[in-house]
Amino acid sequence: MSWLPSPADEAARYRVHICFGPNCSPRGSHALLPVLEGAIRRHGLTSQVEIIIASCRNRCDDGPSMNVYPGPFFYNWLTPEAIERIVELHLLGATPVEQYLYPRRAAGAAPR
Numbered sequence: 001m002s003w004l005p006s007p008a009d010e011a012a013r014y015r016v017h018i019c020f021g022p023n024c025s026p027r028g029s030h031a032l033l034p035v036l037e038g039a040i041r042r043h044g045l046t047s048q049v050e051i052i053i054a055s056c057r058n059r060c061d062d063g064p065s066m067n068v069y070p071g072p073f074f075y076n077w078l079t080p081e082a083i084e085r086i087v088e089l090h091l092l093g094a095t096p097v098e099q100y101l102y103p104r105r106a107a108g109a110a111p112r
């Protein structure tokens, strides 16, 4: 099976897969979606970022999880504050936020 981008997909600069899987959901991923949407809207990125509700990302112990494409960049240990930083620094500023990247943990990151 092949994947062909639609014209709308081609316009999106980033594709964000936020995990609503069975482990990330009880860890709060559903509550992160409006935070993600709001941050994208506030930064004027609605035409540049496509959000996809995704199933398990295979990093359940470190969820909530989210992937950003192109990359992929695997983000974990997400909180509302983490989402705000990822949108501002990565999706707006093109600089990945190492503190939340899997499997690396920057000094000071709070592992679960």
Ligand code: FES
Binding pocket: 019, 020, 021, 022, 023, 024, 025, 055, 056, 057, 058, 059, 060, 061, 063, 064, 065
């Ligand atoms: S349920 Fe989200 S990574 Fe597995």
